[in-house]
Amino acid sequence: MSNPTEPTRGPIPRPNSLATSAEPGKSARGAERGILLVTGAGIALAVVGLVVSLLVGAGSTDAESDTAQSITTSESAAVPAAPAPPPAASLPKQYLADMSPTSGTAYTGTMPVNGASYPHSIYQQFSGCDTEVSHTYNLNREWSRFSSTIGIAEGGNSQSVLQFGVIADGKSIYSSGNVAVGQSPTVDVSVAGVQNLTISFLFVGGNLESCSQAGNGVWGEAGLTK
Structure with missing residues (x-):
């Protein structure tokens, strides 16, 4: 027989250890995903920046080359000095x-x-x-x-x-x-x-x-x- 003075025992509640441990895991994974996203975005931006730098550098080089070529062309297009006139031929005698x-x-x-x-x-x-x-x-x-x-x-x-x-x-x-x-x-x-x-x-x-x-x-x- 049960002791009537003892309270009736109900089901023992399970500790919240799993729930508690589950929440930090979700937070860690979220943080990792955030880091990955930020890192990926940074890499993407870095790649874009590198491509832009290469394109701009190539454009600058081409521009400088075109400018140098233009200057060279202008210099080469200068009118050469007129040759000295030939000496006057002596009259037949x-x-x-x-x-x-x-x-x-x-x-x-x-x-x-x-x-x-x-x-x-x-x-x-x-x-x-x-x-x-x-x-x-x-x-x-x-x-x-x-x-x-x-x-x-x-x-x-x-x-x-x-x-x-x-x-x-x-x-x-x-x-x-x-x-x-x-x-x-x-x-x-x-x-x-x-x-x-x-x-x-x-x-x-x-x-x-x-x-x-x-x-x-x-x-x-x-x-x-x-």
């Missing part, structure tokens, strides 16, 4: 030594005057017997200027003095005055419209004895240009 005079006999060849040689020379030997010589050429009014270097050939009498003259159609257009040994004046005169041109030598100083050899008067490189 007709040497009197290659022409036949209409009067007189002209001696031609290379003659030295005052340290220089003139291969297209007209020259004449002077002496006490021959003090004046002239040669006339037909220009046919085709030339504009006459030029020459005049003087006394080396090797002659050092006391010789000559005078040189140019006559155009009977009119004197040049007279050298006295030319001594060691001098070599230049002649440059207009002969435009001239038909007949005469060059002359006159022996005025030195040994004027009969047939004395005073030297050679020279018209060096005597020539015509148009």
Whole structure:
């Protein structure tokens, strides 16, 4: 028989250990899921940032390359300096030594005057017997200027003095005055419209004895240009 004084025992309640332990587990798993989500989001953002950085960097590199290419192209497109003009061509020259005079006999060849040689020379030997010589050429009014270097050939009498003259159609257009040994004046005169041109030598100083050899008067490189 049961003791009536003892309270009636009901079912012993189960401890809440499982319920209590279950709640922390859920919280831990939730926290872990949160961490995973945050971590995944961070990784995703990091990847996106890396991709953006790569794209931006590539764009910047391309932009810099395009800029450099543009600068290079602009520099290469610069107009080059104009080349120096070629030297003016000398006018063709007709040497009197290659022409036949209409009067007189002209001696031609290379003659030295005052340290220089003139291969297209007209020259004449002077002496006490021959003090004046002239040669006339037909220009046919085709030339504009006459030029020459005049003087006394080396090797002659050092006391010789000559005078040189140019006559155009009977009119004197040049007279050298006295030319001594060691001098070599230049002649440059207009002969435009001239038909007949005469060059002359006159022996005025030195040994004027009969047939004395005073030297050679020279018209060096005597020539015509148009």
